[in-house]
Amino acid sequence: xxxxxxxxxxxRRQDPHVRARNFDEVALGYxxxxxxxxxxxCLACKKSPCVEACPVEIDILGFIELVQQRDFLGAARKIxxxxxxxxxxxxxxxxxxxxxxxxxxGKKFEPVSIGRLERFVADWEAANTETxxxxxxxxxxxxxxxVGSGPAGLTVAADLxxxxxxxxxxxxxxxxxxxxxxxxxxxRLPKAIVQRxxxxxxxxxxxxxxxxxxxxxxxxxELLAQxxxxxxxxxxxxxxxxxxxxxxxxxxxxxxNEFLTRSNLMKAYxxxxxxxxxxxxxxxxxVGxxNVAMDSARTALRLGAEHVYNVYRRSRQEMPAREEEIENAIxxxxxxxxxxxxxxxxxxxxxxxxxxxxxxxxxxxxDQSGRRRPVPIEGSEHTIDVDVVIMAIGNGANPLLxxxxxxxxxxxxxxxxxxxxxxxxxMEGVYAGGDIVTGAATVIxxxxxxxxxxxxxxxxxxxxxx
Amino acid sequence: xxxxxxxxxxxxxxPGQFLVVRVDERGERIPLxxxxxxxxKGIITLVIQEVGKSTIRMGVLREGDTLLDLVGPLGKPxxxxxxxxxxxxGGGIGIAPIYPVVKAMKYAGNSVVSIIGARTKxxxxxxxKVKEFSDELLVTTDDGSCGHKGFVTDAVxxxxxxxxxxxxxxxxxxxxxxxxxxxxxxxxxxxxIVSLNPIMVDATGMCGGCRVTVGDRTKFACVDGPEFDGHxxxxxxxxxxxxxxxxxxxxxLQKCRLNHVATxxxxxxxxxx
Ligand SMILES: Cc1cc2nc3c(=O)[nH]c(=O)nc-3n(C[C@H](O)[C@H](O)[C@H](O)COP(=O)(O)OP(=O)(O)OC[C@H]3O[C@@H](n4cnc5c(N)ncnc54)[C@H](O)[C@@H]3O)c2cc1C
Ligand SMILES: Cc1cc2nc3c(=O)[nH]c(=O)nc-3n(C[C@H](O)[C@H](O)[C@H](O)COP(=O)(O)OP(=O)(O)OC[C@H]3O[C@@H](n4cnc5c(N)ncnc54)[C@H](O)[C@@H]3O)c2cc1C
Ligand code: SF4
Ligand code: SF4
Ligand code: FES
Numbered sequence: 001x002x003x004x005x006x007x008x009x010x011x012r013r014q015d016p017h018v019r020a021r022n023f024d025e026v027a028l029g030y031x032x033x034x035x036x037x038x039x040x041x042c043l044a045c046k047k048s049p050c051v052e053a054c055p056v057e058i059d060i061l062g063f064i065e066l067v068q069q070r071d072f073l074g075a076a077r078k079i080x081x082x083x084x085x086x087x088x089x090x091x092x093x094x095x096x097x098x099x100x101x102x103x104x105x106g107k108k109f110e111p112v113s114i115g116r117l118e119r120f121v122a123d124w125e126a127a128n129t130e131t132x133x134x135x136x137x138x139x140x141x142x143x144x145x146x147v148g149s150g151p152a153g154l155t156v157a158a159d160l161x162x163x164x165x166x167x168x169x170x171x172x173x174x175x176x177x178x179x180x181x182x183x184x185x186x187x188r189l190p191k192a193i194v195q196r197x198x199x200x201x202x203x204x205x206x207x208x209x210x211x212x213x214x215x216x217x218x219x220x221x222e223l224l225a226q227x228x229x230x231x232x233x234x235x236x237x238x239x240x241x242x243x244x245x246x247x248x249x250x251x252x253x254x255x256x257n258e259f260l261t262r263s264n265l266m267k268a269y270x271x272x273x274x275x276x277x278x279x280x281x282x283x284x285x286x287v288g289x290x291n292v293a294m295d296s297a298r299t300a301l302r303l304g305a306e307h308v309y310n311v312y313r314r315s316r317q318e319m320p321a322r323e324e325e326i327e328n329a330i331x332x333x334x335x336x337x338x339x340x341x342x343x344x345x346x347x348x349x350x351x352x353x354x355x356x357x358x359x360x361x362x363x364x365x366x367d368q369s370g371r372r373r374p375v376p377i378e379g380s381e382h383t384i385d386v387d388v389v390i391m392a393i394g395n396g397a398n399p400l401l402x403x404x405x406x407x408x409x410x411x412x413x414x415x416x417x418x419x420x421x422x423x424x425x426x427m428e429g430v431y432a433g434g435d436i437v438t439g440a441a442t443v444i445x446x447x448x449x450x451x452x453x454x455x456x457x458x459x460x461x462x463x464x465x466x
Numbered sequence: 467x468x469x470x471x472x473x474x475x476x477x478x479x480x481p482g483q484f485l486v487v488r489v490d491e492r493g494e495r496i497p498l499x500x501x502x503x504x505x506x507k508g509i510i511t512l513v514i515q516e517v518g519k520s521t522i523r524m525g526v527l528r529e530g531d532t533l534l535d536l537v538g539p540l541g542k543p544x545x546x547x548x549x550x551x552x553x554x555x556g557g558g559i560g561i562a563p564i565y566p567v568v569k570a571m572k573y574a575g576n577s578v579v580s581i582i583g584a585r586t587k588x589x590x591x592x593x594x595k596v597k598e599f600s601d602e603l604l605v606t607t608d609d610g611s612c613g614h615k616g617f618v619t620d621a622v623x624x625x626x627x628x629x630x631x632x633x634x635x636x637x638x639x640x641x642x643x644x645x646x647x648x649x650x651x652x653x654x655x656x657x658x659i660v661s662l663n664p665i666m667v668d669a670t671g672m673c674g675g676c677r678v679t680v681g682d683r684t685k686f687a688c689v690d691g692p693e694f695d696g697h698x699x700x701x702x703x704x705x706x707x708x709x710x711x712x713x714x715x716x717x718x719l720q721k722c723r724l725n726h727v728a729t730x731x732x733x734x735x736x737x738x739x
Contacts, residue, residue, distance in 0.1 A: 172537065172668070172670050173668070174488060174495075174534075174535040174537075210535070211535050211536060211537040212537070213537055213538075213540065213670055216478070216538065216539055216540055217474060217475065217478065217537065217538065217539070218474070218478075238670075238671070238672040239671060239672070240672070240673065240674045242674065242684065244684075248684070249677060249679060249684065249703055249707065251706060251707060251709070251710045252710075254675075255673060255674040255675075257672055257673045257674065258667055258673035258674055258675040261667055261668060261672070261673055262667060266494065266495070266667070267492070271714065271717075271718075272714070272717050272718050273492065274492040275492055275493050275494040275519055275520060275718055276494045276495075276667075277711040277714030277715070277718070279710070279711075350706075351703070351706035351707075398670070398671050398672060399671070399689075400670065400671055400689055
């Protein structure tokens with residue numbers, strides 16, 4: 001095989017020193033030539049194992065062949081048959097664990113860069129064409145309420161609107177997009193792209209009601225009583241976990257949700273032009289090893305921190321964050337301390353963070369998740385001086401909606417119990433999908449669940465007599 | 467003071483609840499108590515103390531202006547029930563949020579002693595409204611310009627020592643005042659509810675910025691509260707956390723002082739959607 005076919009066509013990125021101080025997108029995308037070149041690497045496998053590993057089953061080979069033929073618009077259409085949000089998935093999917101993991105080329109060499117090609121095609125379409133809303137099907141007269149406007153909510157809304165149902169999304173925040181707008185930062189997913197996708201969903205006739213906290217402004221039962229024949233719940237996993245160690249309530253300690261929401265949704269990185277403030281730490285410690293931790297650490301850096309530590313209790317192999325983002329973070333100068341776990345946060349006597357005390361860990365026996373359990377090494381306590389600490393150790397289910405919806409069954413973690421294939425919950429006409437069902441997962445898995453549920457809701461609406 | 471048209475919130479609002487307002491595109495999300503609501507007319511009343519950029523900016527709104535975003539009602543409603551003899555305390559801006567509690571407690575058949583206070587006469591308001599639903603009203607001002615000279619806590623102490631039986635105290639106002647009231651009632655072990663006002667962002671339980679320590683547990687005031695058992699709240703921590711952004715608040719304020727004329731006015735704003 002020719003040498004160039006063995007490796008991914010590299011994607012241009014902002015220089016690490018420059019990008020560590022700005023909020024512009026890090027990865028710059030392929031040019032047409034680069035995209036065609038990358039597409040040429042595909043082996044056109046008959047069975048296309050890559051497709052199996054994509055939760056929404058994009059016809060990967062199909063769209064790659066269209067890229068080879070320079071029919072970029074055709075490629076975009078092909079992807080959109082299965083995925084309404086390609087510009088987003090191409091950027092944030094953990095491809096190394098999904099489509100690219102099973103890519104045949106990847107067995108010996110680097111896999112085809114499916115995510116980057118998807119991103120290229122979606123961006124090309126946006127830059128070169130007017131996104132036309134597809135023709136509206138004949139209305140069915142059925143009304144569906146969708147709670148939450150993250151990837152799951154947007155997907156279900158688009159699918160059901162395309163089937164002729166009248167869909168209203170109720171969103172607690174003043175902006176639609178869920179984690180895509182409040183969690184994932186601008187430098188990884190520009191908000192204009194999310195906005196474009198939200199506008200697309202609206203162009204299908206979906207109505208968006210912002211500032212509606214379902215459970216308080218209106219309840220699920222009231223939605224049903226008001227004539228919505230079905231409700232889809234996609235409220236995400238928005239309850240921040242803390243470690244319950246001493247000192248966590250000192251000033252300067254944030255949950256990643258708060259830190260990222262202030263910066264992304266409220267645009268605190270542009271304070272005082274925008275009103276919402278954020279503490280710009282000089283020395284910052286971020287606790288955790290997922291995408292949320294990487295995003296927090298890199299945001300802190302861009303807010304002007306001199307030194308950002310990332311404290312993670314396992315080793316690099318176990319880190320759940322996307323590989324590409326770990327590399328980006330290290331390149332930008334994030335100081336990752338593997339096998340290290342906080343034991344307490346020390347204050348300055350006036351209620352502010354002064355340092356974080358950590359203990360070294362070693363990997364012991366595998367736990368239920370199959371990963372080796374970290375065990376503290378006694379006597380290895382040490383302190384790191386910091387003025388801001390960000391807890392990014394995970395999110396659970398926000399109990400607000402379930403607790404105000406009698407009859408809606410949840411499991412012991414507070415997640416809504418829903419059928420995997422249909423999203424059906426314990427309540428008639430009520431469906432659920434995305435992070436609120438699975439716990440914090442991925443954009444594409446939330447969309448996959450939503451797609452399956454849309455089919456089930458459609459069947460329900462067309463057969464129920466209500 | 468604001469009267470805001472917002473039928474969907476007015477319809478659902480209960481005493482003790484609040485909402486979140488964003489004045490304009492670059493604005494902060496600020497929590498404000500729903501001081502009164504009328505479901506039929508679809509209106510709610512907010513009473514605002516101009517302390518920083520956002521509240522000052524609300525202060526320059528005029529009749530007919532609109533607020534960009536309004537979400538609510540938020541938080542758990544006050545626990546309204548028949549307790550017997552209740553003492554309801556509103557300090558400063560806290561007079562506004564105590565009013566719906568006074569009204570509801572009266573309707574629930576309680577014997578209501580209301581205590582309201584402010585630094586000086588000009589800062590007092592709604593004496594008539596509160597009085598209408600109280601069996602007894604005590605008024606205090608720090609400088610003695612109206613009612614008794616002294617703090618609301620002095621009046622609480624007096625009532626508690628005078629009455630053979632007080633079943634419940636609810637105190638809303640500055641943190642320091644709520645702390646002081648809780649101290650007065652701790653000895654005689656009178657159940658005391660306070661309404662906490664930590665810094666909030668989303669007010670939906672998603673960020674944890676509003677966390678407060680109650681007993682040995684961390685609570686999110688926006689969804690678990692805002693009302694808590696005053697004898698268990700760590701008020702000192704709350705006071706510290708409220709000061710998290712003093713420097714930034716000054717910066718924000720400098721930018722907006724220029725065109726502000728402090729005034730007190732009542733008007734109607736509308737919220738579309
Ligand atoms: C910082 C961060 C980085 C991430 N990075 C990646 C990544 O790189 N790749 C990846 O695949 N995944 C990533 N994820 C995970 C991914 O974003 C989530 O799995 C996905 O967004 C879940 O989608 P969802 O639609 O279920 O919920 P969400 O996106 O959480 O959306 C839920 C929406 O519901 C709204 N809501 C909540 N309660 C109510 C209510 N009661 N009434 C009305 N509205 C309500 C919320 O405001 C929100 O808008 C990341 C997550 C975070 C936090
Ligand atoms: C549940 C609740 C109910 C409230 N009800 C009322 C009310 O009815 N009337 C009223 O005038 N005020 C009320 N407040 C306080 C009000 O939200 C703050 O005064 C307002 O946010 C200050 O914004 P600012 O920009 O004007 O001032 P800033 O300059 O930002 O801050 C001044 C002060 O307000 C506090 N503060 C700042 N931002 C917030 C925030 N996002 N959330 C809470 N406090 C903050 C700070 O600790 C500081 O002491 C309430 C607060 C809570 C939490
Ligand atoms: S949606 Fe995600 S998993 Fe599917 S092809 Fe695109 S990048 Fe791969
Ligand atoms: S597995 Fe890889 S090489 Fe084969 S068709 Fe899919 S992308 Fe192309
Ligand atoms: S304000 Fe964010 S959790 Fe309460």
